[in-house]
Amino acid sequence: MKISTDCIHAGYRPANGEPRNIPIIQSTTFRYETSEAMGKLFDLEESGYFYTRLQNPTNDRVAAKIAALEGGTAAMLTSSGQAANFYAVFNIASCGDHVVASSAIYGGTFNLFAVTMKRMGIEFTFVEPDCSLEELEAAFRPNTKAVFGETIANPALSVLDIQRFADAAHAHGVPLIVDNTFPTPVNCRPFQWGADIVTHSTTKYMDGHANAVGGCIVDSGKFDWTRYPDRFPGLCTPDESYHGVTYTERFGLEGAFITKATAQLMRDFGSIPAPMNAYLLNVGLETLPLRMARHCENGQRVAEYLQSHEKVAWVKYPGLPGDRHYELALKYMPNGTCGVVSFGVKGGRAAAERFMAGLKLASIATHVADAKTCVLHPASATHRQMNDEELAAAGVSPDLVRFSVGIEDIEDILADLEQALAGV
Numbered sequence: 001m002k003i004s005t006d007c008i009h010a011g012y013r014p015a016n017g018e019p020r021n022i023p024i025i026q027s028t029t030f031r032y033e034t035s036e037a038m039g040k041l042f043d044l045e046e047s048g049y050f051y052t053r054l055q056n057p058t059n060d061r062v063a064a065k066i067a068a069l070e071g072g073t074a075a076m077l078t079s080s081g082q083a084a085n086f087y088a089v090f091n092i093a094s095c096g097d098h099v100v101a102s103s104a105i106y107g108g109t110f111n112l113f114a115v116t117m118k119r120m121g122i123e124f125t126f127v128e129p130d131c132s133l134e135e136l137e138a139a140f141r142p143n144t145k146a147v148f149g150e151t152i153a154n155p156a157l158s159v160l161d162i163q164r165f166a167d168a169a170h171a172h173g174v175p176l177i178v179d180n181t182f183p184t185p186v187n188c189r190p191f192q193w194g195a196d197i198v199t200h201s202t203t204k205y206m207d208g209h210a211n212a213v214g215g216c217i218v219d220s221g222k223f224d225w226t227r228y229p230d231r232f233p234g235l236c237t238p239d240e241s242y243h244g245v246t247y248t249e250r251f252g253l254e255g256a257f258i259t260k261a262t263a264q265l266m267r268d269f270g271s272i273p274a275p276m277n278a279y280l281l282n283v284g285l286e287t288l289p290l291r292m293a294r295h296c297e298n299g300q301r302v303a304e305y306l307q308s309h310e311k312v313a314w315v316k317y318p319g320l321p322g323d324r325h326y327e328l329a330l331k332y333m334p335n336g337t338c339g340v341v342s343f344g345v346k347g348g349r350a351a352a353e354r355f356m357a358g359l360k361l362a363s364i365a366t367h368v369a370d371a372k373t374c375v376l377h378p379a380s381a382t383h384r385q386m387n388d389e390e391l392a393a394a395g396v397s398p399d400l401v402r403f404s405v406g407i408e409d410i411e412d413i414l415a416d417l418e419q420a421l422a423g424v
């Protein structure tokens with residue numbers, strides 16, 4: 001099926017007389033006739049539900065839909081995008097290990113990697129997405145376990161050369177993990193370009209209406225962990241915390257990564273989304289292709305308008321001809337990128353703040369990528385914890401305004417920009 005059809009139908013096919021919508025199974029527990037039957041579930045000998053922290057039918061159906069949209073073999077929902085990125089990396093890297101990451105990533109992810117996971121003993125080397133092949137090669141160490149990047153970086157809006165990063169990762173026998181939040185699978189499917197694991201903050205376009213924080217991890221099922229059993233012992237040797245199961249043996253390449261993330265990480269860290277939130281996410285997914293088309297159309301118009309405005313110092317939008325990442329955007333996202341536009345107002349930080357205060361339709365919000373146009377100054381909000389050097393590496397200048405173009409009528413969005421810029 002085409003992606004618009006999968007957005008509606010994948011992951012759930014009701015049998016005769018069953019609910020047409022994915023039912024919300026808002027239950028922590030599931031009943032069994034005998035202890036023996038339940039024991040088999042705990043041993044992963046049989047599949048079935050027993051406790052929602054590990055698995056829930058509503059969540060699983062929505063995860064299966066996202067797996068289909070990305071063209072993956074298995075997926076797991078998490079309670080936030082932060083949890084998704086943490087689990088995706090921690091599932092294969094632990095104390096003493098190392099990860100290569102793009103420096104142009106979401107501020108929260110940078111903090112997770114550079115501060116919190118560092119405290120757990122995992123070292124990260126950050127490379128600019130446009131770095132030379134030599135710089136990329138030099139970032140790898142013998143204990144490197146993964147490479148991480150964002151298809152379109154939030155808020156730098158640089159485009160990751162997925163194929164180049166995948167080739168480098170594979171040459172070193174490690175997977176490429178790609179956060180595909182901004183383009184969504186409607187505009188880019190990183191598995192087609194060699195990525196091995198995809199993550200999402202479903203909080204953004206997938207949900208699309210700013211009503212539920214959530215995340216997702218999808219496995220392509222293509223990375224062969226068993227070729228490097230010493231590098232990935234967690235997947236290739238018995239898990240003593242789970243009755244000696246060896247994930248790659250029992251669940252194959254298509255199921256090992258997600259089963260381990262569920263049985264081990266979700267069991268122990270417990271960032272499971274409420275079934276109600278999974279339900280809301282699914283409602284958003286049904287209209288994702290329609291909304292993405294509109295976000296991209298409006299985003300393009302806004303970028304072009306800003307580019308020709310005398311009070312605007314610069315505009316960053318990968319869909320603009322002449323943009324540093326235009327060619328990469330055409331290659332990886334021929335149908336459009338996203339609705340987020342970053343730009344600087346002449347007069348720097350103070351002018352940016354005056355411009356933002358003058359907006360009437362667009363609201364100042366710590367959010368991005370939903371139906372309602374909103375705006376944020378990352379240097380004083382999401383990227384506040386970074387020093388100037390880190391800000392520069394992340395592609396966030398002090399005057400950067402992140403403008404998330406919604407799906408309102410474009411004439412109203414442009415009129416709002418016009419009057420706010422007039423007041424600067």
Ligand SMILES: *Cc1c(COP(=O)(O)O)cnc(C)c1O
Pocket residue numbers: 080081082083085106108109150154179181182200201202203204213214215
């Ligand atoms: C927002 C965001 C995250 C974090 O997701 P939450 O759902 O807010 O936890 C991760 N990656 C990207 C690209 C994001 O935009």
